[in-house]
Amino acid sequence: MELNERQKRMLEGKEGRGARKAMEILVAYGKCYLAERLIPVTSVHIAGNFPVLMDEGIEWLEDLAGEGTRVRVFTTKNPEMYDFEETDELSIPMAYQVRQNRIHNALKSLGVTLTYSCHHYLVGNVPRFGDHIAWASSGSQVFANSVIGARSNRDGDHVALAAAITGAIPGWGLHLDENRTGELVIDVGRLDLENYGPADYKALGWHLGKIVETRIPVFVNLPRDMAIEEIKGLLYTLTVTGATGLVHLVGITPEAMTAEAAFGGDPPPFPEITPSQEEVNHAYLDISSSAEEKVDMVIFGCPQCSIQEVAEIADLLGDRKVHPETRLWICTSAWVKTLCKRMGLLDSLRAGGVRVVADVGAADGPHLYLREQGVRVLAMNSARGSYYAHNLFGMDTWFGSTKECVDSAVSGRWEGRKE
Amino acid sequence: MKIKAKTVVPGIAKGEAIVSRTAISFTGGMDPETGIIREPGHELEGQSVAGKILVFPTGKGSTTGSWQFYAAFKRGHAPQGIINVKAEGVVAVSAIITKTPMVHELEENPFEYIKNGDFVTINADEGFVDIQKKEPS
Secondary structure: OOOOOHHHHHHHHOHHHHHHHHHHHHHHHHHHHOOEEEEEEOOEEOOOOOHHHHHHHHHHHHHHHHHHHOOOOOOOEEEEOOOOOOOOOOOOHHHHHHHHHHHHHHHHHHHOOOOOOOOOHHHOOOOOOOOOEEEHHHHHHHHHHHHHOOOOOOOOOHHHHHHHHHHHHOOOHHHHHHHHOOOOEEEEEOOHHHOHHHHHHHHHHHHHHHHHHOOOEEOOOOOOOOHHHHHHHHHEEEEHOOOOOOEEOOOOOOOOHHHHHHHHOOOOOOOOEOHHHHHHHHHHHHHHHOOOOOOOEEEEEOOOOOHHHHHHHHHHHHOOOOOOOOEEEEEEEEEHHHHHHHOOHHHHHOOOEEEEOEEHHHHHOOHHHHHHOOOOEEEEOOOOHHHHHHHOOOOOOEEEEEEHHHHHHOOOOOOOOOO | EEEEOOOEOOOOOEEEEEEEEEEEEEHEEEEOOOOOOOOOOOOOOOOOOOEEEEEOOOOOOOOHHHHHHHHHOOOOOOEEEEOOOOOHHHHHHHHHHOOEEEEEOOOHHHHOOOOOOOOEEOOOOOEEEEEOOOHHH
């Protein structure tokens, strides 16, 4: 792989130990994928929080941040473990606070913008069409490629961090035109999509991810007026059961205004997959992992809730109150929480027994201490959140629509699909 | 027998093979405290990959997988070497930061030649995999 003078200096350690470590990662990574050069990046987003970093990861991060290593590119950060303004209210154990503070300080020292959000693209970390970026967080990465048309590989956190520090990423995979064409057609025409909501698209994504694996699928016969929450539902779930980095949604993805365009101007092949409603129904049950109908907690926000989603939950709850033995949390970013406060939603939700929690996501962060507080059965409208809550933290989960989850919070029992 | 392979991370690793025909996610899919695959329904569910030569098609799931792999490695529960059909980025960087020998794109289908319990050498310095069949018991 060709390096310019500056990059060579970094590799030789002349720009500090952190830059050298970052460049070593990128050179090894670029070699593996036969990249010819490093391409400058305009935006970076990194993902891991304490539950996945563990103590060893914190040490790695602190070592990288040592000696004044700084990022050279605008870099934002995914959610963390708890709401920084409510450590006492949430009874966050000191052991976690100590670790969270170490992560916080290491990231701050590196110059990472501490957004603690997975909808960073809603608040300023917005690449343009064709930009080269390094976004860890498999959901946002596939969103950037498929909805914005920016170019990011499925970079692990360590690669994204290295890109932030060096300002560049090996040019391979989805950074190159020739690797962005479709590999198979998925025709969703057999499904009654007019009556689909976000949860249905998540169940569909769950089913398809297993078949798609790492390939680039081209969806035909999707409604062109798909809501953004539906698009996110489909894309974010495809990367849980699969590992695709780019999805062409014909009529929506900038590079796929037609199916032919998604195949680089060639006629598209015959559809390989034509999912049925039975398969989607089966996925619904596959996502849920609980057999216990009593719900300890309903948790929204994987990815973090937008202001529109918070408003929807408030509408669905109406004048009802959350069951005394059940909790309802809405996980979001600090700025959406500020908006909620400004619009009076925070008070009305609190009166109904709902807590709006900033800086965390519903997929992983809070489960460490929630589990210690006796929370075992979760209900959520996120297939992705269900997967990680169950597999990372041993929680039992129910998956269904936003309405089913809100109703379950009120009755204290699962009100969605079972068996 | 020897099969040529492309190097992801150089080095030599020798050990007992554990083979999965399905993709693996290190976040959620593998317990870093034990090296045991914990994804419900996964074909290796309940089995440990610690100290083994792990053979699987490719990675999947969360891009935070390299943190979980690193934690498993520091605790002595990571595989000694990795053979992939196609190295996905998160698995590749997991191997890079832990200097775990890793190869991919073998000249033959690894699932036809490598079975659970075979003694496998990854020579990622020279770019090949050597398989010694398990003695029939």
